[in-house]
Amino acid sequence: MFLFFKIHRAVLRSLAVLLSACLAANVSAQADVPVELNGFLENHCLSCHDSFGREGDLDLESLPFDLANKQTFAAWVLIHDRADHGEMPPKESMRPAKEDLNAFLESLSDSLIAADRERIAQTGRSKVRRVNRFEYENTLRHVLDSPWLQVSHRLPEDGTYQNFNKTGDRLDVSHVQMAKYLETADYALRSAVNAAAFRSETKRYYARDEGTMIFWMRFKKGINRYPSRAAIPMLGLTSETEVIRENQPLTVGDSNPEIRNQEAFGFVVGTQASAAKYDFRNVIVPTPGNYRLRMKTYTFTAGPNGRALGDDHGLTGGEPKWWRPDRNVVMRGKRREPITLYAHTASGESLWIGSFDSYPDPKVIEREVVLRKGDAIRPDAGRLLRTQPRWSGNPNATPEGVPGFAMNWLELEGPLNEDWPPQSYQALFGDLPFRVHESEERLPLPPLLTEETLIGWTERSPGIPHRRVEVLPNDPDADARRLLIAFIKKAYRSPIADDAIIEPYFEIYKEATAIGQSFTDAMIAAYTTILSSPDFLFLESQVGPLEDHEIASRLSYFLWNGPPDEKLEDAQNLHQEMELRAQTERMLSDPKSDRFINAFLDYWLELKEINANTPDSQLYPQYYIDDQLTEASLFETRRFFRELIDKDLPARNLVDSDFTYANERLARHYELEPFEGVELRRVSLPDDSPRGGLLTQASVLRVTANGTTTSPVLRGAWIMERLLGVHIPPPPSGVEAVEPDTRGATTIREQLDKHTSFESCNACHAKFDPAGFALESFDIAGGWQDRYRAIGEIGEPVEGVGLNGLLFTYRNAEPVDPSGVLEDGRAFKDIHEFKSHLLADERAIARNLVKQFIVYATGATMSFSERQQVEQIVDSCQESEFGVRSIIHAVIQSDLFKIK
Template identity: 90%
Template sequence: MFLFSIIHQSAKLSLAVLLPACMATKVCAQVDLPANLSGFVENHCLGCHDSLGQEGDLDLENLSFDLADKQTFATWALVHDRVDHGEMPPKDDVQPAREDLNAFLKSLSGSLIAADRKRISQEGRSKVRRVNRFEYENTLRHVLDSPWLQVSHRLPEDGTYENFNKTGDRLDVSHVQMAKYLETADYALRSAVNAAAFRSVTRRYYARDEGTMIFWMPFRKGINMEPSRAPIPLLGLTSETEVIRGTQPLTVGDSNPEARNQEAFGFVVGTQASAAKYDFRNVIVPTPGNYRLRMKTFTFTAGPNGRRGGEDHGLTGGTQKWWLPDRNVVMPGKRSEPVTLYAHTASGESIWIGTFDSYPDPKIIERDVVLRKGDAIRPDAGRLLRTQPGWRGNPNATSEGVPGFAMNWLELEGPLSESWPPQSYQALFGDLPFKVHESEERLPLPPLLTEETLIGWTERSPGIPDRRVDVLPSDPDADARRLLVAFVKNAYRSPIADDAVIEPYFEIYKEATAIGQSFTDAMISAYTTILSSPDFLFVESQVGPLEDHEIASRLSYFLWNGPPDEKLEYAQNLRQETELRAQTERMLSDPKSDRFINAFLDYWLELKEINANTPDSQLYPQYYIDDQLTEASLFETRRFFRELIDRDLPAGNLIDSDFTYANERLARHYGLEPFEGVELRRVSLPDDSPRGGLLTQASVLRVTANGTTTSPVLRGVWIMERLLGVHIPPPPSGVEAVEPDTRGATTIREQLDKHTSFESCHMCHAKFDPAGFALESFDIAGGWQERYRAIGEIGEPLEGIGLNGLFFTYRNAEPVDPSGVLQDGRAFADIQEFKSHLLSDERAIARNLVKQFIVYATGATISFSERQQVEEIIDSCQDNEYGVRSIIHAVIQSDLFKIK
């Protein structure tokens, strides 16, 4: 019950949610305002906002001035901001004298600041909160010394507030949450212990051996597969035609090691093809952990067989023949092929683990990867054809042949460990000896390789051992006490005053042994309780200045999304600028800061939703199932933001920059100078390029579209809120969204002009529609467009074939118009002019970034009384042109960071 006694009583509400309720509030008649406010309100406000008019449902005649009430405070704060921003009184009303306006604002802000500071002194800036699921995973990795643990997916999705999953207002704890914590902790502990059951071994898996289960199905089991998609058995660059005919065995096996090393399977399609997946499913991943993966591959060209796969339509409207490959004729590859590696789980989920370029000359690549028990390895040559039902041709094929990718073998070394027993075992049981029990059960091979017996053959490969570790204590109770004290001190992020803190957990251990559990299981029960306790789950403390260990915790959960390391944990004088700056520099330069960058961007820019908007297969066949583009788009934004931090580049680069990061696929997408290679590289942008900054990156343009059409409304709101920090209220209830016309009969601008002809709609749309229109030159995946796409009879038909092997069916419809007029009257013709308008106030860009960092770091939004402190943070960065690294330092040095 103690755990639930500290769960938050209520959540703060945003002004957008509070406003309707606040504006309708009537506390008493004839409210007495302070004398220095009442005259201004009577002369300039009550004409519309009295008890009779109540325009906007705001009755200032009866609105209380009890600023201790949160709803009343929020309403008066909104009144202040509307007057301060010149929105009230309306422009067509008599305007107050400047001295009267300033006096009103000064008096009202003074009252609001005083009330807000009193609240903070009593309640603190932020609420007590639990760790979110990603922080929980990273904390487990640290405490269990198991950097390979992957458990966040086992916990419920966290709630978000003000963009992030970092605030106590949304990180509550329910009985479902607690059940999942107990379940996840048990899994993590057993994975950490049982790592000691597996010594590192190196196993090689030949592609042709995998064919006995998957690849060989088209040849040997009579499954109907189009020959052009079937795998090609290769010996070097020689197609083994007798193997294709079935007159020779699939592999020479161990009888001829030299030939076996040259045997390969070649593919002219990507792994998305419905009947040509090329997973390594015989791989044995016996336990979660770090592994070293090596893979021998090469590229080739399959000769054309003289048959076309479809009509004589070219990719860009020209004519060419979509040649089908001749599996009997194989030639050297003409170029490299980008390959992505996935860990493919039994549930069908594919987790990215790496990329590489495969070249015409056979090469062995090596990657260190993290795998889960039972994972299969899935390579995917993503540039190759990814056939869908009804496919008609190959966009990469020419009269000279069809490009292909071949695999010889895959080698897996692991689980890797720097010491023995593994660090994860030592984190729980120190130097106690143990023994390993192994079950005799194995997953049997299917008796016959048919479609029927292969259904469900994805749980795990045959031969994965089922082992468990039993710890052998010399004095069980004494060992249990010693281990629990050490574990609690490591798990809790605050000093432990007395070893008696372990008594409740020792009792759990005793109860477990009393009902017959082994020492190992009883200790895991006690450890599980520790990892689900309030002292482990919650990260904030009492109201007031943070102590050194609390600053260390807040700093590490900000920059590492996890707990402090030993250097930070034992750092002294963290309230002093020099020490705090040194620790911040060290942490930003550590690879663990990638956790911060990835999580911050996932939520601030909504990059976690990049796969939610699947490109429409008819309107955008070039993007449909183009995982290469999706992957490169995401990594571009991460690398770009990392560059801003590492080089302390001005925050204005968020709006426009003279560089970006791109690989071959992304460079082609952006119309940049072409080059080969899957690795991202820093690319200087031409002076006339519309790219540069976050606004025109493919990831941002994709998450702000819906997969079918662009949306100026969604994109405009996104820009104003995410990059400029302007709050946009939700639309009134009952107002239907504007649905773009995919037939091409009308443009989205024409539909919005009709929609915003109503004054109630125009007032809000004028704030964000122009920003959305500026991005209309970019399609749903960030490609350049000069005309909208449509399906139907309107517009110019396009000719070509998509990555899925299907002919285009869309048409070019009405021209795109990226011009607009901002609410302040400034006009722009295109995205370049729009960016220049935004960059005229770089301080606003920096201000928004400061606010985003503060919410992410402290779990609390900027209150009214803290606005001046934000301006002081921005002032301190002005000489560095608002450098992003400087802003991070300034936020961490501020009192907003150092108090609860």
């Protein structure tokens, strides 16, 4: 059961927690606080917040004014902000005269700014930080000329602070981390070298060849327990019934190439867990790298074969909906089918590598993909039934038949290399010759009759040769020195003044050779140490203005999530506006900027958590195991944000827009005009559509809910913090969470109304609950809902069959109420009016985006003295209506970006 975001204490309570370390000082405010502040505090604050009253546990008499102390400084900042926002003195108290309040705020602000600037001058804006694991992967790709490397998963997950994994407060280094860096660097280096052991080859894998796939065994050897899941052997649009009956072999093989090219396996289901698979398991991916994948496919319709169980549960008027397919009758497909390609390991890890549409007429698609050693290729017709044990029907079936997807063959070409030896080899050993050692050992082809054979399968596919590259030096020591100098100059992001910097690494090489290691292994040991050294792992560290090479590094780790390329490294005068703007434009237009977009959104919007909660199979059967919807939701948000940057669209589009990006699955989800196709396209939204902006995108609505219920508290806090930059204090301990009532007896609004009837709770909830109520018209995956769903005896029953083929029953319970009243008294009745309220202050939306970019780009949050600079950045973007690309430029041009 999902636990709702815990109820907050009063605002002053959170302030008191921050002040706790200060209270022990027991220093008199009158003796410590400047005279110009003391009068205001005595007249408007001390009556409640003295040592005797301590309202909200705040004792201003005992609060020192030592602004060099971090905790004390933070306490006075909160006092400033509470007074500035009109929260203190409280509304029921006598309000101070405007001129008195302004004088107090100005005086306190001047003191805070002076102290803050002194701190920055001494320690810098941000802490020294290491690269995070994704930056480390991209840096290795650059240094090793290996764009196909995938190593981030080998490193521990990074900590986050202020939304991002970019700040020194969380990017420390432990002995465990250092061990992982050494291990990961060694793996990457050996992968880069051993790429030279495999020249590009092209191999075709026919679906009907025995052992190529695992799914076909479903109808072999008397295992035909699930005929609806079994593959259909087809020759074009003819079902080969004699093959089904095992009177003919699976394939004609090499004896008739023309017939073999038309042989196919057809499937009326998608790929899902162990219940149904059609992996190309015998594909040989000999080494990590770039590969060209081609696949010949088409769609078909299998004839109906009677009615499935559960015919009395039709969705409309009791009409039977679900037929079993007849594998003996196939016809031309009636439509295209969206297909997703995954690179799949035996451990169960699947990585998305592409999508395409399969058409009724056979067609060969081609994609360039990145594969790991030993990957299997998994196509998935995600729109089709995804059967599970005890399935009862097919929601896509009609009286005319059941839709299906057929595969003739898959062809793999690679690894692809523009040069020989591969650039990854040259990055380490230049033009030195080498030889390849090959072992006779091969992994035997396992029996494919049982699912148990999948357990323990290694990452290597059957038949992958064991090869090892041995580098042949001309003069080992001289070659080692030359190569180490070249490597370290590329690996380090600072100019190398003296070649003597390689001496510690040369000693490692010498020690390795002294104990009998080969030249290749000794050099890898030295390279590994370089790739785990502080100069490689840590970014700029000098306090003060950044030099050109440091600006280049900061810019590239901002916009590419990795190191500078040669053009950026060679750029002169990056302190000058025109040069910096030109480089920024070039980098934003480069495909590598997708790394920035993906990483920024993953952490700012928490999109990395999109798979954290599985939709409940009974309450939300239409979303359960619907990978198409999950993937389309994620790609929509990325493509939408890319459009804002590319077209310099106003930041207000984050809240509401007249367009989005959708494919067939999302268009159906959003109740837009239907169309076919897996590719995202720009879609204009109807005037009355509740969609538009980030708030109502399926990805955001999913990560702010869970698989069972929505949460106004969680969604409201998310909106205020992520989109408007309003600080929401953490929930206090010891307060019971509000449990959602999935029986439908009470709504979440009724439960929250009862809970927030306490003044101490309502003080915080009034800030964000209304925003969450505005999104209650959207369910846990962003679909529209007028009624809550429940499992129990309350409400109208809804029955049907899910994508998993199982019958379901849930109930439409109480109606949704998306109305609310904002803290400032503005009321709204639905999402449209709520969005209009947010858009009344476009500057707040732009300001928050500026802050998010600065934290992401510099690894430092906004300090008190930098607030004015933030406002200046926002001011500079007014002419573009706060265009997102303009905001990025303004952040990069600012002094905040150019200093450490």
